[in-house]
Amino acid sequence: MEISLDIEFHSYIKLAEMARPIAYLTRKESISSCHRLHSPHLSDEENKAIYGKCNNFWGHGHNYTVEVTVRGPVDSAVLVGVHV
Template sequence: MSSLPIVSITRRETLSSSHRLHSPFLSDEENKKIFGKCNNPNGHGHNYVVLVTVKGPVDPHTGMVMNVHDLKHYIQAAIMEPLDHKNLDRDVPYFKNVVSTTENLAIFMWDQLQKVMEKPNLLHEVKILETEKNHVVYRGGTTYPRKKFDKLSLHPNPNQHNVSSDSD
């Protein structure tokens, strides 16, 4: 039995969304301190570049890991329709009690893709370019023990600048 080569395919899409970085679990003062200008009550917007990568064996009959038309359809249904030209905090129920950081946006996209893909095991990576300098990558399945996380400080050092992702 011969083995099949493993290949990755990445599709790039761009979407525009607005949001406000604001945690319902923190005071207004804490939110302003942690999120800085990204906590503006009027929100702000991004033209996100999203790269979705699937990875798997090349089918010897079709020569493909996945038909790119199918990948385009999955991205349209899971990402573009629910997120493009939307206010993430107001228009996407997932973000009602989840801070709409790019990290959480990547997790949301991954979960949505998993729901619509015929072969979700081929999903390898969701990468979001929030700005030219800030990128987030999520590959699913990796978790961090909550007990260890709870021991970490959730607030930045008071002598440190805010951690808003738009600051660079």
């Protein structure tokens, strides 16, 4: 359990300390992409010499993993399943 400190600036300063559990929700996804580096101003041989495997006619691929975490206080009034 974490302690949060909320500060609101209005015509006065309000400090509120609340002992509430903090939830972390993480979603991890994998994505793939491809590209081809090729200049129409160069010959096929020059493109291959300059760009190497990135000049492959069918493209050159990369795989990435993206992980996003959100953090927030647990609201005991709303304890339901959430589709993420």
